[in-house]
Structures are given as structure tokens and as C-alpha cells.
Amino acid sequence: MALVHDGDPRPAPEQRRPFWTIARRDSLAGFLFAAPQLVGIGVFVLLPLALVFWYSLHEWNVLANTFNYTGTQNYEQLLNDTTLARVLGATALFSAGLVVFNLSLALLLAVLLNQRLAGITVLRTLFFSPVVVSLVAWTIVWGFLLQHNGGINGTLALVGIEGPNWLRSPGTAMLSVIVVQVFKNVGLNMILFLAALQGVPRELYEAARIDGAPAWRQFRRITLPLISPTILLTSIITIVGSLQVFAQIAVLTQGGPGVSTTVLVYYLYQQTFQFHRFGYGATLAVLLFAIVALLTLAQWQLRKRFVFHEQ
Known part of the structure; x- marks a missing residue:
């Protein structure tokens, strides 16, 4: 290694x-x-x-082994499908009912199970247990209970009430499917709400009690704002899950009576695998993806208004 002297002009x-x-x-x-x-x-x-998306631009006939390009023909058929409007209505009704009942019941259970009571751990396990039960097994059991001569109507008959045919009456079929789905997954949202409630500082409640705030005002002014991120998360999970429901419809009602419980995913299944219209089924899948993406984006944008930490 060469040494650089003080008088050497060359840089190191x-x-x-x-x-x-x-x-x-x-x-x-x-x-x-x-x-x-x-x-x-x-x-x-x-x-x-x-x-x-590529399949939605074609018509694929598996039986005839043909795969023909049709352009926007499937999308034009989508706009002219008279049944699709009723299917979307049933999907919206199912999603709205599921979100309202699921989130309300989950939050109520979380508030109750957040108390320091004896045996509260057993109750938490009891309410969460349906989440880990097989979906098909759960639905089959409820299918027997909801039959015209099933366990629910048998219990009602003991007190002199004649129950309806829950799964075959247009007025009760959708309600029955919603209730079955709510009881199946309410435990998951309950656990998320419970974790959020346990993260709220107790000092805030103590200060509110000193100021004379009643319990309802504490819940509205302290609890709800601080758990609003969890409310956003559970609402997104519940809405997306409601748009993907299939097994419950297939086992309980098969979309009936009529199309009163035919949600979009089950209609997609019918068009694709029962009627062998794979191109149109792919078009319905594109529509489902667009609906899920738009709803998720809308909920995510609303976080700036309703989520406490985003304001």
C-alpha cells in the first residue's frame, strides 16, 4: 500500500x-x-x-368439447337476465340481515362475557364452539330441526303453537338461513369484539363515572369509538363472507322456494354446473368479484369518517 506524503498532490x-x-x-x-x-x-x-375473465368472453361446452369466442355476448345476456335482479335482491337481503344480526349479537355477547363472573370461561367456549364445527354437519342438523315436523315445531307444539314450514315458506326461508348462519359464525366476531373491549383503558370509564355519565352514554361515547377499528374489520369479514355463502343454501333450501333464497353464488353454481353454461357462469363470477371489491373499497373509504383512530 503506497503512502501519501504531505507534499504529494495526488489524492488518496x-x-x-x-x-x-x-x-x-x-x-x-x-x-x-x-x-x-x-x-x-x-x-x-x-x-x-x-x-x-378470459372464460367470460367465451362459451365453453364441455359435452360437445367446443370453446368458442363470443366477445361481450355473455355480458349482454347478464344485462338482460330477468332472474338476476331477484337473485341480487335475495343476496342483498341475506347480506344485510346477516350483518345486522351477526354484529349486533356478537357485540352483545362480547359485552356480557367481558364481565367478571363465575363460569364466564365456560360460556365463552360454549358460544365459540359452533365456529369450529363442520359447516355441512351444522347445516344438516339445522335442516332436520327446521323441517315441518322437526324439533323446533315439535317444541312449539308443546305450548300450543303451530309452527310454519320454515324452509319451504317464502316468508320464513330466508330468515331461517340467516339465523343458521348467524349462530354458526357469531362466535368469531364475538371473540374479536371481546379482545377489543379488553383493550379499552379502564381509566376512561372511571373518569366518566366520576362525571356522572350513565352506562349507555359510556358505551356510546367511549366503547364504540375505541372499538370502531374492530367494527370495521368484522363488518368487512361478515359482508364478504355473506357474498360467498353456498353450502347453507345448497343443503337447506336449494335456492327455493322459487328463487327467494337463491343468492348470487348459488345462482353461479346453477348456471355453471347444472346448466353447463360455463361462459355465463364465469361472467357471474366477474360480477361477484366486482361487487365484493366495490363494497370492500367503500367500507375502507368510510373508515376515515367512522373509525376513531383514522379521524
């Missing part, structure tokens, strides 16, 4: 920085950890979405 050579700096190593490690998830999203989400 600059030290070359190594390529693998700490920052680059950290970035590479981050990309490697995220790569499996990115590959999974590309293979199992983005690629199927692209294929569904």
Missing part, C-alpha cells in the same frame, strides 16, 4: 463500498420472506381471476 484512492451492504441484505431477506406469499397470490388469486 477512495475505498470501494461492498455490494452486499447491510441495507441490501435486509431488503433481500424481506423479499425472500415475502416471495412465497407473492407467488401464492399470483398463482391462486391473480391467475384464476385472469382466467375467469
